[in-house]
Amino acid sequence: MGHKIISLADARPGMRIASDVCGPTGGDVLLAAGAVLSGVTLSALARRGISRLEVVEPLSPEERAARIAAIDQRLDVLFRHAGDDPLLRKLRGAVREYRVGKL
């Protein structure tokens, strides 16, 4: 997944932060990597004097499909002896949903 550094003016709600955003003098983490920007967090960052941040570039449909295929392939290996055990089937579904949700 690509990352790019953008100015705060170009940041929009819904974008995902790629690396921790620290205060202008370093120190405290204002927003942790992985957080999704909202109108409230954008105003808060502006108040704290943040001018640039690194965001995750959204995946193209092809990239997304390839990622999902890779997730399924790994789960096939990990659950190769699970058979049709109902609990493990549910567990696999929960992990898959979590992984795909993070794309």
Added chain:
Amino acid sequence: MNNASTMEQVLACVEQLPPLSTAVVEVLASFERKDVDADEIAGKISLDQGMVTRVLRVANSAFYGFNGKVGTIHEAIVLLGFHNIRSLVVAAGLIRQFPPREHGQFDHNLFWRHNIGTGVCARVLASRLGKDGELAFTAGMLHDVGQLVVEVVCPEKSDAVAVHGASHDMTLLEAERAILGVDHAAIGFEVTKRWNFPAAIQLAIRDHHQPGQESGFLADVVHVASVLCHALDIGNTVNDRVTPLSPDAWQRLGLHWEMIKYGLPEIERQNAAASLMLGD
């Protein structure tokens, strides 16, 4: 080789191991005591700088929110609480006690990643169930200690187990029973009994693959946590797979899928922090 002789051989070698550090022994004992003198234990922890470094690395992670401000064990106890620090001390102590050997089949880094990951899963699940998360974290982090003991006291057998498991696509448990005649859960139980670990942790170590009615909450939660950790691909070896999940343990715990769903991001966050314990 039959079961008894392997177990006896392992236990005889355990007697030769240098004793666990005083700090680890006292911290473990403190789980079963109410009148704990945290200051005194902190003094003993402070004597082992290598252990202190690992504990402070985690204490200063973004997860706890004190970024870089925790400078000493005493400060860590004040800011995070003795309860939160002691599980880190036990893990850091054992990581120091059993350093990796060169050219072996056993991967120390993956071993600790799986055990720390299981500890984190156990802590998140236990907390969501309204139980003692730190005790669950400690039990999870120590659940496979039997593997580490075999690796240290009979490295050639540890290598043979790894090779046998990989070439037959067996679980570790199956490979151990085939090669050693005994598995890491049984060895871990015997060893931690000698080390005077809290009784509930001993049972969690013994029964984490197949907890029964009498095994107790910790065994159930560590069992589910270990399966979850494999499913999340934390600390897996190439050969690892998701192991069976006991429906009885699941039911006794009163878990439901929403808890797992909402627990997963939390597990990932906490695991990133706890893993800072590893590395030089």
